[in-house]
Amino acid sequence: MESFRGDLIEWFKKEQRTLPWRENQDPYRVWISEIMLQQTKVETVIPYFEQFIRKFPTLEDLAAADEQEVLKAWEGLGYYSRARNLQTAVREVVSEYHSEVPKTVEEIGSLKGVGPYTQGAILSIAYDLPVPAVDGNVMRVLSRVLLVDEDIAKQSTRKLFELLVSSLISSKDPSSFNQGLMELGAIVCTPKSPSCLLCPVQEHCRAFHKGVEQELPVKSSKKTQKVLRYRTYVVENERGEVLIEKRPENGLLANLWQYPMVKEEEVEEGDLDGLKIEENGMIDRVRHTFSHLIWEMEVHRAEAVSGTVQREDARFVPKETIKNYPFPVSHQKIHPHLR
DNA sequence: CAAGCGTGGTT
DNA sequence: TAACCAAGCTT
Numbered sequence: 520m521e522s523f524r525g526d527l528i529e530w531f532k533k534e535q536r537t538l539p540w541r542e543n544q545d546p547y548r549v550w551i552s553e554i555m556l557q558q559t560k561v562e563t564v565i566p567y568f569e570q571f572i573r574k575f576p577t578l579e580d581l582a583a584a585d586e587q588e589v590l591k592a593w594e595g596l597g598y599y600s601r602a603r604n605l606q607t608a609v610r611e612v613v614s615e616y617h618s619e620v621p622k623t624v625e626e627i628g629s630l631k632g633v634g635p636y637t638q639g640a641i642l643s644i645a646y647d648l649p650v651p652a653v654d655g656n657v658m659r660v661l662s663r664v665l666l667v668d669e670d671i672a673k674q675s676t677r678k679l680f681e682l683l684v685s686s687l688i689s690s691k692d693p694s695s696f697n698q699g700l701m702e703l704g705a706i707v708c709t710p711k712s713p714s715c716l717l718c719p720v721q722e723h724c725r726a727f728h729k730g731v732e733q734e735l736p737v738k739s740s741k742k743t744q745k746v747l748r749y750r751t752y753v754v755e756n757e758r759g760e761v762l763i764e765k766r767p768e769n770g771l772l773a774n775l776w777q778y779p780m781v782k783e784e785e786v787e788e789g790d791l792d793g794l795k796i797e798e799n800g801m802i803d804r805v806r807h808t809f810s811h812l813i814w815e816m817e818v819h820r821a822e823a824v825s826g827t828v829q830r831e832d833a834r835f836v837p838k839e840t841i842k843n844y845p846f847p848v849s850h851q852k853i854h855p856h857l858r
Numbered sequence: 859c860a861a862g863c864g865t866g867g868t869t
Numbered sequence: 870t871a872a873c874c875a876a877g878c879t880t
Contacts (some may be wrong), residue, residue: 557876561876563875633878636877637877652876656875710875711874772863807865811863
């Protein structure tokens with residue numbers, strides 16, 4: 520009877536998917552892929568990764584780029600602080616580490632946006648170092664194989680799994696071990712209906728033997744989202760330009776652009792923070808769900824009459840240039856109304 | 859530790 | 870439809 524570790528690695532080497540970031544072990548490419556893959560499905564990431572690498576082929580290219588350009592390349596991927604932290608970290612690697620991604624847990628873990636999972640993933644995949652990389656897949660797989668019923672929503676539970684992985688990980692091929700756990704979780708040991716009959720480590724799985732694989736992992740539920748109602752304006756001036764504004768540099772959708780929004784309870788008809796407008800009716804309702812809240816937007820069309828907007832970073836721009844600005848998906852839904 | 863931070867797919 | 874989930878990190 521082979522070991523869990525041996526069976527897992529053998530399976531991974533044979534069955535792993537062909538993915539663009541698996542072409543080589545370039546630490547930069549591994550890094551980019553790991554950041555993009557945070558809370559994001561493989562199929563979603565693939566086109567973003569390829570386009571991103573084309574646009575920023577090296578650490579130096581990304582370090583030298585304009586932040587708005589990076590956000591534009593990230594447009595639609597979500598969790599935009601990932602992009603801004605990534606560029607901050609890349610700049611630090613260029614200036615403080617001679618453009619070489621550091622090889623120690625302490626150094627790489629100090630980079631912005633590189634947490635406990637990502638540091639292990641980069642060190643094991645790019646540098647073949649035996650460091651745990653515990654993500655949601657790993658916790659699901661190991662909670663079943665080892666019959667662990669701790670709440671995986673708690674941070675302390677992730678540390679428990681890091682300890683377990685440390686004792687299980689292969690010193691010969693830590694990359695295949697870590698990736699094998701994740702690949703197994705993504706393809707076989709899925710959350711809903713795991714394919715236990717096809718599982719390469721079935722004989723090692725305590726949950727399967729007890730018939731409780733569907734009950735694991737244990738995860739406490741999160742609460743419901745808050746609903747926020749906005750009126751969103753598509754304001755055109757006499758030159759046919761459209762009003763857009765840049766969001767604050769911190770918080771939700773930081774530094775992205777949007778059509779000006781006003782909380783529904785703060786709407787003043789005919790006035791958009793100092794800009795006198797003539798409203799021409801509602802043209803759409805856009806509902807956008809975030810992980811923690813919901814926007815319900817009434818989109819109104821309007822013409823600028825007089826005055827100026829007392830809003831930070833608001834400006835009229837030609838319609839053709841809208842595509843050059845990074846917009847959240849909620850506002851991309853409004854773009855078609857411009858033609 | 860809990861909350862904030864996106865988006866799209868599945869059930 | 871609503872809930873859940875996905876190669877998490879920061880504060």
